[in-house]
Amino acid sequence: MSLSDTTTNLASRLTALAQRLGLSGRVPRMVFERSRNLRLPFQALPLPADNIWWQDGPPLHRLVDLPRDALSGPVQEDKAAARAVLMRVVEQEQQLFADFDLLRIDGLCGTPSASGEGFRSFEEFAATQTCRNVRIISYKDFLKTINQALPRFLGAEPIELRQASWYGPRLFWASEQQGEAFACAIAYARLRGLEVSLPAELTRYRISRNGLAELKQQYHMLAMPVQAWADPAFMALLLDNGLPYARLSLLRSPGAPEVLLLPKGSAEANALGEGLRQAGAPDVVAYLEQLENRTFA
Numbered sequence: 001m002s003l004s005d006t007t008t009n010l011a012s013r014l015t016a017l018a019q020r021l022g023l024s025g026r027v028p029r030m031v032f033e034r035s036r037n038l039r040l041p042f043q044a045l046p047l048p049a050d051n052i053w054w055q056d057g058p059p060l061h062r063l064v065d066l067p068r069d070a071l072s073g074p075v076q077e078d079k080a081a082a083r084a085v086l087m088r089v090v091e092q093e094q095q096l097f098a099d100f101d102l103l104r105i106d107g108l109c110g111t112p113s114a115s116g117e118g119f120r121s122f123e124e125f126a127a128t129q130t131c132r133n134v135r136i137i138s139y140k141d142f143l144k145t146i147n148q149a150l151p152r153f154l155g156a157e158p159i160e161l162r163q164a165s166w167y168g169p170r171l172f173w174a175s176e177q178q179g180e181a182f183a184c185a186i187a188y189a190r191l192r193g194l195e196v197s198l199p200a201e202l203t204r205y206r207i208s209r210n211g212l213a214e215l216k217q218q219y220h221m222l223a224m225p226v227q228a229w230a231d232p233a234f235m236a237l238l239l240d241n242g243l244p245y246a247r248l249s250l251l252r253s254p255g256a257p258e259v260l261l262l263p264k265g266s267a268e269a270n271a272l273g274e275g276l277r278q279a280g281a282p283d284v285v286a287y288l289e290q291l292e293n294r295t296f297a
Contacts, residue, residue, distance in 0.1 A: 097202065110179035
């Protein structure tokens with residue numbers, strides 16, 4: 001095969017690829033080429049750690065009731081369309097229990113300790129310096145401590161719990177206060193074989209397979225580092241061509257990447273999404289699929 005034949009075949013393959021990706025126009029081709037050559041400090045999205053802290057993982061439960069002002073971007077209609085799809089990604093259901101065994105609870109929704117250390121159990125957490133002021137050496141101490149966490153414990157006021165598919169079977173106490181007292185009381189009750197129960201309202205969250213498939217069909221959803229929003233080359237691609245997009249700050253940690261949603265129905269936005277993926281931008285939809293299929297020992 002001659003050099004000219006090889007060049008022709010390569011050009012044909014590139015043309016076919018561009019057509020398949022919707023990049024056959026001049027502007028989409030330019031956006032795709034420039035975006036895939038961007039050099040930005042992309043970082044992989046970590047899976048939630050298996051520990052007692054609800055807030056250590058991605059707050060996907062927010063998607064159920066995503067506020068109208070949660071997304072940013074120049075066009076209201078683009079933000080509204082993205083929000084409507086995002087709100088179908090996570091499903092919520094509630095279950096009431098007349099008599100729930102509190103010893104089954106093994107997670108807290110409060111703020112993790114300043115050290116940022118994770119703990120697999122309340123027993124591990126109760127043995128740390130963080131819980132040094134919680135002393136339980138008798139049943140009287142136990143009642144005092146659990147009443148500190150649950151002021152209406154003796155009145156059998158229902159307790160609120162959370163569970164999420166991306167955390168497996170772990171059950172979380174929904175309060176954000178008095179986590180040390182609650183964890184120490186439950187650890188003591190387990191040690192002594194006490195029976196501790198209350199009425200409970202459990203809210204379960206799970207990633208919807210249908211909602212995720214719809215998101216994947218309609219959008220590129222990419223995790224962009226904070227540096228991207230001050231990068232002239234990236235911002236020029238995003239703004240100079242009037243691309244439809246929406247931004248969402250979903251993750252909690254300082255310096256966490258921000259989610260960029262690009263509708264695949266726009267040739268230019270689709271080209272940017274494909275280019276950014278080739279440049280190394282983490283695919284949030286693939287990350288959610290990984291969470292949806294995650295198994296726990």
